[in-house]
Amino acid sequence: METPGKTTRTPQESTLFRVVRFFSRLQLHYLLPRLRHPDRVVRLFVFIEGSLALGVISAAAYFTQFPLLFPPLGPSAFILFRMPMSASAAPRTVLLSHLLGLFSGFGALGAGYLFFSPGAVNGTGTVTTSSIIILSLAMGLSSLAMIWMECNHPPATATALIVAMGNITSLSQVAGFIVAVVLLISLAFLFNRILGGLPYSYWRHDPEISAHYGTLAGITNRRQGYWQQLTEKMFQSKLH
């Protein structure tokens, strides 16, 4: 066994390492398995991150005067921050499902214009025979498309309904909606991955990674044997 002669400063002695250590140990990834009441932190996280995300999008809409605020963003934000490791929160799922929602809504509307009078959809919320058919069709199409494309994100059905109700009429609204969804995904990436330290997907969901995240992955009742629980504890420093 040889011994190097000179003594150099190790990376873990540097100030940068100490700063990074301080902040990285505040990340959810590190904190949650070590806390006695992790649920409390998760609640706080969902409250702060959800409010901030919608705050950022609202502020962007206010300053740019661009239509960025749409009701389906609320439930989407909830899923992205409450269960970020689940399949329904993966960027691909969120973006694709909302796009499919838009297409399904416009598809149902188009069919409505084709088979009924142009006034079939008036956007006032009044229920007519034609609007019942159009809304049902939008709902059915969006559900089918999401199942087909394997991107199950329930709030996207709301997107289809909003379009089918005639609330999105201009190209700028469509562009605004897509920009808002992309912005929401970017914020989820920032909060979950960079600030939270969670392995939030870059694009597609990875079930093997999320399997260890319980409610954060949308898995409410995980049945684990003693050894599986101990294996998970194994990676926490408090065991030693």
Place this chain on the structure above:
Amino acid sequence: MPLKLFQKIRNHAAIATGNFNILFKDIEITPLPAASARLLEEINRTEVDMEQISRLISAMPEVSAQVIKTVNSSLFSLRSPVLSIQHAVSLLGLDHIRSITLSFAAVNSVPRPQNALFNHQAFWSDSLVRALIARGFARYHCPEECDDAFTAMLIADVALPILLGSWTEYYEPVVQKWLESDERLSEIEQHHFGWNHAQAGAWILQHWKFPEQLICFVGIHNANPDCIEELQLENSIALPLMTASILPSSLHPENGKTTAFISEAVQRFNLNGDELAQLLQEAEHGFLEIHELLGLCHVGEQPTLKAVKKALTDLEK
């Protein structure tokens, strides 16, 4: 430049939080040989087909040779030599076969870092001696789990060469300090990083899909007795592993650790001096019998065993 800084911050964060997913993400940890993985899968089934297991082992000349050699070694103290795999499997049972397969598959998959601080011969000699000692303790403490104790202890330090080879910048100072001080490696790691090589080893074994139980034992092999009691594992192989891992390394078999090892062994397993001496003797024999299977050359008496024997004799005087 900003990319370099970002990478540096990412590495610091992974080290500081013990995020093994990131630490080992870009490192290609050699997978277990396919044949061994298949055998392991077959052994782990609820309804085991012994004939199928014999067939699988027979189809792997290397494993077959290891099984026959190991079966006939003094480790198992059989009266007549075993010549066929079927006979070996029926004679030894699944636990033995699993132990042999897992041990050698894991040993062959551990990389050999090109680092001046890594001594391949010393590393595996120490691991084998500790494994044999842990097996000996388990015989007194939980006789039915002797093989698991051997396997777990043999591969307990599996993360060390990987960390030294791939995270040299961070890990070399830790090994350097361990070589220069009397502190345990896990204590130094805990101080530097907040985690230790046992946890990293457990992560690697999880990656190799080893049985959960074995992963846990490797992960806590250097835990303290309070932790083992808290986990209600005091009647398992956790205590034999914990005690065997106190054994000093052959690189610096200093007296402080040998005395601590002896007192721990005597206290934990109610051994008297003669029994402990006998156990050490058996470990020495076991080492001579199977060291070649790990690709090790024997260079006289094992320094660790020699030091413990000397300390034991001094204590008796």
